[in-house]
Every structure is written in structure tokens, then in C-alpha cells.
Amino acid sequence: MEKQILVAGFGGQGVLSTGLFLAYAAMAEGKNISYVPSYGAEMRGGTANCIVTISDDEISSPLTDTPMQAIIFNRPSLDRFEDSIQPGGVLVINSSLVDRAPRRQDLEVMQLPLTELAEESGAPGSANMIVLGAYIAHTGIVNIDYVLNSFANIFKGKRSHTIEQNRKAFLVGVEYARTRWHRS
């Protein structure tokens, strides 16, 4: 099974690190992965995106313009990428910064108010970990216990308090998904 996930938002929102974390987590679980950050002229516009491919088999194309799932951090990214997501795909939206509902009816849309959740959790810098927690808990794309156990590895070289803070934020997301999102 091969899944391609788009992560998109403003530069500085932790878009690329979100994708990278996902890639690391899937890799730790023994999956084939590839991670392609937005590149070229795209990098200069203040927006960032990346494509993560997670597969049980060898990955042919690490690129796609029709991802199966998308994590969208802001309105311009929703406007740009909404139509590209494959029918039946998952669309995770940061509702704090996206002021419209998606037009698509054929997607599984999950929303969470990232800014508010991050402030409540006392870790405003870890919003991207919250969305990851929610996304992973909801989709099961990687084993959540495995991710939790891999935190120290994934954040290798980082200070321990940031690891703890990220872990805490991640769990806020997990909790949000488990209590507020229901599988459709």
C-alpha cells in the first residue's frame, strides 16, 4: 500500500518539519518513505509544502500532484491544493487559519483549531506536533505507540525539554482526534 501525503502552509508554521517527522516515524516502523520539500521558486513566496510518500513496497514516484491525504495549515494552501486531493482522501485543516469550509464533498474532512489548542496546551511552538498527533491517531498511517516510543530517536540531538514539549503537544492532538473526530 502506498500513501502520498501533502503538508502545506506558511513558512515558519513547521510545515516541513511536520512532513519530516512523519517520514521519520514511518521509516522507524520499517516502511519505505520519501520526503520531497517544496523547492525552487515555490520556496521564495513565504509558503512551504512537502510531499511524504509512505509505502510497503519500493517507491516509484516520490512526487505527485494528486495526494491521497493533505494536512493544510492555512487558507492559501487550501485554495491551492483542495482540488488536487484524490476522491475519498483525507483532508486535515487548521481551522484557526482557514476561514472557509472546503468545497469538496468527496473527502473525509477533519478540522482542528490549532492556534487555540497550542495556546491551551501551553506550547504555542508545537502546533505542528498537535496536528501530527491528531492526524496519526485518526488515520493510523503509522503505529501511534511506536511513534511515542520513537520520540527520543526522531528528535535526536535536540534538548530533552523540547522532546518532552513535543511529546506533550503530540498527545494533545491524539486526544483531540480521539474525542472530537469520528471515522466516517
Add this chain to the structure above:
Amino acid sequence: MAKVLMKGNEALGEGAVIAGCRYFFGYPITPQSEVAEYLARRLPQVEGVFLQAESELAAINMVYGGAAAGARVMTGSSGPGISLKQEGISFIAEAELPCVIANISRGGPGLGGIQPAQSDYFQACKGGGHGDYHLMVLAPSSVQEMMDFALLAFDLADKYRTPVMIMSEGMLGQMMEPVEVREPVTEQYAKPWATNGCAGRKPNIVNTLHLGVEELEERNRHLFRKYAEIQAREKRAETMLTKDAELVVVAFGLLSRVVKKAVIEARKKGIKVGLVRPVTLWPFPDEHIRECLETAKMFLSIEINMGQMIEDVRLAVNGQAPVEFYGRIGVVPSPREVEEAIMAAAEKGGLV
């Protein structure tokens, strides 16, 4: 061995270190700079030398000196920087000095852009600088190959005393994939020709000047005998689903993986399509392409440029089948886009 998640440019840099390269002379240019930055950190850890040159010209001439000294030496650049290096590359090819040149390509001409491109195919494969010569050119398609081809490139460079270029789209340098880190290369080639001091022997001379008419011609013939040997022994290509293919797509680099996916999808729609992916761009794997002529009714060259490799595909096919082209500039086309191009070509060729 556990795999490590690496950026393409870093895998290339580490591959060079594993290959025993201890000297990198370079000049900053996007999107190659991470190769230089990685080696600036890494080489001092292994008692190597990273030196940022004052110019692309200086960098390639430092490579000329370092290679003449007998060391495994590398430089890296991108499009416009490679253009500047061509003088030095011509000298290095003529002097038969082994070295590796990374071209993390961008689109041109002129300053162009930093978007992914394969626009340097001509300047990589057709000599590039003045005079009759070739580089060996390797086109990796994955981060693992960025590392593995660094090892291969240094080996080929020493084996044939020739500059070897590793040419990748800028995007392959930026993306990350798990890499199985290779064992360090310990085997060394003897380099009795190196200019490293003439103690106990006659002086060695590294020279590219041949004022005598016969001497110059013989020198060129010598180079081309070597190139013939390389062509006979070192053509490399990957083929997929070509056995019964009526339509054969030819694509290299990261793009070839996008094409793979599109080929698989097009097969599902009943198109007998296959892929030849040149791994060596020079020597060009023309035999791999010609072998497809048993079933192939047409060829499709897909490139991220306006059509450069297609000339070599046409030479390989030699008029025995039509060769179509699909290209983008500054964009790696998506699998869906490539699939559409395949379907369009198939329709044009009456293969649908």
C-alpha cells in the same frame, strides 16, 4: 545495516567521503550548495580539505591540481557554474586526470532559475568545452543512488583516468530518502603518472599542449580509443516492461521514477508501454534502446528540457521507429501528466 534518512545532496557528499575523496574545491551556487556545506563540515573530520574557491574557474583548476597530485578530488556546481568550469573540464579530460564533478542542475539558459531541470544534458554529454572529448555522466534517480554513484564515479574516474559527472535534478538533491550507508572504499588505484615529486623516477609532466600536427592528432585518437573502450564496457541502463513494449519511453534521473509510475498506470489501460532509463548518459546506452526495436513501434523521450536526449534516442533508433518528445521546464511533471503524454503518444502512434 540500519538505513539513515538523508538529503540527496548530503548522500552525495557522504558517498564521496566513503569513496575516499578528501578534497573538495567548490563555489556556492543554488541548488548545489548543500553538497559543499556538507563537505565543509565533514571533510575536516577525516583530515580532508574543503576549500571554497574564489570562482568556478579557480575551483575546477584546483581540482586539476589536486587530481594531478594523485588524490581523489571533487567539485560541484550547477548549470551556469558548470558552463564556467568547462575550460578546466576540457583540460582535465585532455590531461586524463580522474575527478568527479557534481552537477545539481537548474534550468537555463542564462541565469535561468533554480527549479529542477535536465537542461545540462548537452553540456554534460557532448563534451561541453572546447575540443573533442567526453566525460562519463551518471544520472542518479534516488537518494541511495546519489551515494552509490559517488562511489561508482570515483572508481570509473580512476579506472579510465577521466572526469566523471554526476548529474541530478536539483530536486533530487533536496529530497530525503532512507539510505543504506556503504562501507568505506579502501582499494586504491596506482597512479604512477601523478605529479607528486620525482624522487627515484623521471619527472612526470601533466600537459595538454601538443604543437606538432601528428602529435595532436595521435593524442585525440588516443582519447577516442579510450572512449571506445568505455562505450564498449560501461553503458548502463535500467529497463522496465520493455519485453513486449510497443511504446518505449526513455527518461533519466528522478524523472524516470515518475515515468515508472505513469508506465504502470498506462499498462492498466492496456497500453503496451515500457521504460528505458539511461543510468549512464555518456556512454549513452543505445544498445538497450535498440534491443526494444523487436517489439517497439515508437519511442517517447521525456525530459525536463526542450528536447536534448531525444537526439541520442533518435541516433540509437536510427530511423527505424518514430521518436516523440514530451518535456517540461523547471517542473518535474507529475505521474498523471506523464501518463497523459504516454496516452497521447500511443494514440498518435495508433497503439490505443
Add this chain to the structure above:
Amino acid sequence: MKKVFVKPVSLTGKQWHYCPGCGHGIIHRLVAECMDELDIREKTIGICPVGCGVLAYEYFNCDMLEAAHGRAPAVGTGLKRVLKDRIIFTYQGDGDLASIGMAEIVHAASRGEKISVFFINNTVYGMTGGQMAPTTLLGQVTTTSPYGRDKDREGYPIRIAEMLAPFEGTAYVSRVAINTPANVARAKKAVKKAFETQMQGLGFSLVEILSTCPTNWGMGPVEAMKWLESNMIPYYPLGDLKVKEG
């Protein structure tokens, strides 16, 4: 019988291709004598320029490279970074070093690259037939300054030694000439000092050697030596400009 004059071992003995009265022969010999006296021939690698010195690899009896036009200091940098205990010298003319190779010489000097540069200044491009060089004097007629070099048209001659001496990376910079026996003796001392500076690892060394080009100047050898003295030395004064002691 006691030998009082022998060919240096560091020269091959091959007959020069240089024109009668050309200074290259003298300077080659000085470099070779110093290599002999310092006993460094077997660990020295020389780099030839593009210009009249292009064939120097035929004459020096040590490992030699022939570099692209102006790039010798970059080639020397590559060699020296690999072969830290070897002696590297470049032999460059004024077109090669001060025009097309200006970036390479400036940066090699500023990096304090531990190489020795012998810079032959004869105010013209010799090999290509006497065109104007960056060191061509004001008023001097060449094939590409047929009305004489004019400051308003071609700008001023460049004083390389003065330009590079203030660099922190340079350890020894000197200007000498080969127009009289006394000056030849001083030139040899400077060449030797440049090699010694490199052997002591002090930094970059450069000797600018004022030389003659009778053919392209349109003079006889003796007249050329006089022209050097009365025209070049006033603009390019002789002497050490930088001496860093070990």
C-alpha cells in the same frame, strides 16, 4: 680540471625555444640553480603558464604541469593542499598573471597559499605577438596599443608586487630585474628566499622579475636591457616589499 660552471641538474638541458636576448633563459636558470642548491628538485612541482613560458615543462627537470591561461595559482593550490610537504612553484607572465589570472593570484595570495610565484614582467604578451599587457607602460607602443598606451584609453599599468605585498597572507614579496650581473645575483637571492619562505611554511611568496622581450619591443638584446633600466625600473622600483621572518 676544476669545473667552475655547470648546467643545473634541475634543468633538462633541452635547447630553449626562446628568442635571442629573451630573459626567460636567465630566469629559468636562476630557478633551477636555487632548486639545486636547496636540494628540492625531487620534491618540487612546477606549473607553467600560457604564454612564452608555456613550454617550461620541457626545461625544468622536475615534475611539471601546464595550466590553463592564468589558472596556475589555482592549480598550485590544488597540488599544495594535497601535497603539503612538497614545494610548488608557478612560473607566470604578465598577461597570464596580471590580466586573465588576476583573480587566481589575488586569492591565492590572500589565502596565504604556501606556494612560490615567479612573475615575469616584460610589459607585453610575447607568445601571441606583442600585444598590450596590464603592465605595459604609459606611452609604450604595442600591436594593440599602436598609438602608445594612453591612461585615458587603456588605463594605468598595474604594479603587482605593491598590490599583493600588503596582504596578510603574503610572506615574501620582492621585485628584481635581470638587466645587469648585479641584478641577476639579487634576483637569484630573491628566488631562493621565495623557496625558503615556502619551505618554512610562512605563507605565499612572489618574486616579480622585470625581464626583456627584444623581439616584441623591436630592439636588440643590449638595447632592451637598457630600455628595462631606464623605463621599467623607474615605474617598477626594485627591492623587497614584504619579508616575513620565520
